[in-house]
Amino acid sequence: MREAMLSGALRSGEKLPSTRDLAEQLGVSRTVMLLAYDQLLAEGFAVGRAGSGTYVSEGMREQQSTARERTVRLRLSRFGSASAAAWSRMNFPLKLAHPLPYDFAYGRSDVSAFPFEMWRRILLRCARTASVSEHDYGPAGGSPRLQHAICNHLRRSRAVVCGPSQVIVVNGSQQALDLISRVLLTAGERVVIEDPIYQGITEILRAAGAHLLPIGVDREGIDPLKLPPGTKMVIVTPSHQYPSGVILPLPRRLALLEWAKRNNAVIIEDDYDGEFRYEGHPLESLQGLDREGRVIYIGTFSRTVFSALRIGYLVAPKPLVTAFAAAKWLCDRHTATLEQETLAEFISSGMYERYLRRVRRRNTSRREALLESIRDHLGDRVEVTGDGAGAHVVLWPRRRAKEDAVIAAAAECGVRIYGIAPYFVKKPSRAGVIVGYSRMGEKQIREGIRRLAQVM
Secondary structure: OHHHHHHOOOOOOOEOOOHHHHHHHHOOOHHHHHHHHHHHHHHOOEEEEOOOEEEEOOOHHHHHHOOOOOOOOOOOOHHHHHHHHHHOOOOOOOOOOOOOOEEOOOOOOOHHHOOHHHHHHHHHHHHHHOOHHHHOOOOOOOOHHHHHHHHHHHHHHHOOOOOHHHEEEEOHHHHHHHHHHHHHOOOOOEEEEEEOOOHHHHHHHHHOOOEEEEEEOEOOEOOHHHOOOOOOEEEEOOOOOOOOOOOOOHHHHHHHHHHHHHHOOEEEEEOOOOOOEOOOOOOOOHHHHOOOOOEEEEEEOOOOOOHHHOOEEEEOOHHHHHHHHHHHHHHHOOOOHHHHHHHHHHHHOOHHHHHHHHHHHHHHHHHHHHHHHHHHHOHHHEEEEOOOEOOEEEEEEOOOOOHHHHHHHHHHOOEEOEEOHHHOOOOOOOOOEEEEOOOOOHHHHHHHHHHHHHHO
16 A cells, blocks of 8 residues: 555555555455554644545655655666675675586585584573573674684694683684774785785775785695785685695795785685595695784684584784774674574584584595596596695696587586686686585495596
8 A cells, every 4th residue: 555655556645445445455354454544644644634545645746756766777886886796706606596316516515424413402592591691792703602602623633732712703704804904904005915816805805995916826826936026915725725726835835924024924825615624634824824813813614514604703913802802893883692602512512523524534435536537538539637635626627628518518428617717817827527425325426427437
């Protein structure tokens, strides 16, 4: 009825049908119509006249004369324009309308392996036992219990040196990157990034107005000797470079820290899947090697728990803790408290580490099946990178090939693979395809690679 009044279908001063008549016409309770009329009266759309009925308000003449006939095109800010432009460039392996039987999806956890029943029990217990005050606004930096749990886990598993107060809980690593760009960058400042690189990093920096300096990675990651002077920041994924998968060795890590010292720069260490390492002892994090407080460490539970949880964290040097906590407060006050408390108990009870060990065992057997199938069916036709950690590898055909053609031909055989070209800032020198293995069984992996070999 509001819409009819605004459009002019019901004119100013026109008498409305009685609530009893409308209730009969529409087949609803008269109480519903009384409530609707009360709302129209309260909002000024209608007026009541004693002994006469209900009428469309006379003030609706003005509303009709200014009724919108077209949508106004509002001007976007620089950030808004950059965000809109980024949307068309994002290239994520989202759920597809026509799934294929052999989908080598990457970048997501295997939700079938997660102990959801245990998670529900902890969630319900936290909800039942929480005091009334715990349902009020929480600390911007995160739940103290979760800060302590993350801090203790990082010390054991990743050799991160920090106190609980240095842990800022955020809504996924994407928000951590956004906060870093807001707190530390001014438009026009130079930032070194790896090439190829995760698109979410590139687009956040573009939206912040940063001047990007992409540096190509080789089989040992980014080379500190190639980094230009006068740079404010460098962003790296040393544990498993995204998306090429190479691991930054210790000498380059130390050289990178020395470069940051000479240039008074900050290093952003994105450790998105540092929990998964299959050969040798995991290398110490850059943050653990840092002695000057130049490294900001980012992690997420979206890769190890489940993607919808949207809880990540950044470990800030002590002088920056207040600035990051304040930026988090300005952004969205704090991350949802109940989920934080549930995750804190999940970690503190030891269930998280037991779950990680189980996932590592599953991934190890799947990785072995993948590499064995590649050796058997593809042989030396491809070069493989990224097999030492994480949950995906990259296949680089040794002969010239077109990524789109390979992906399309594989799809015709029921195999879904993903191109690496969209992750490059500069034009790539050769084709490559990303093959994830965390969501497939060993038999599926072997058959998928056998079919892919026929294509390649």
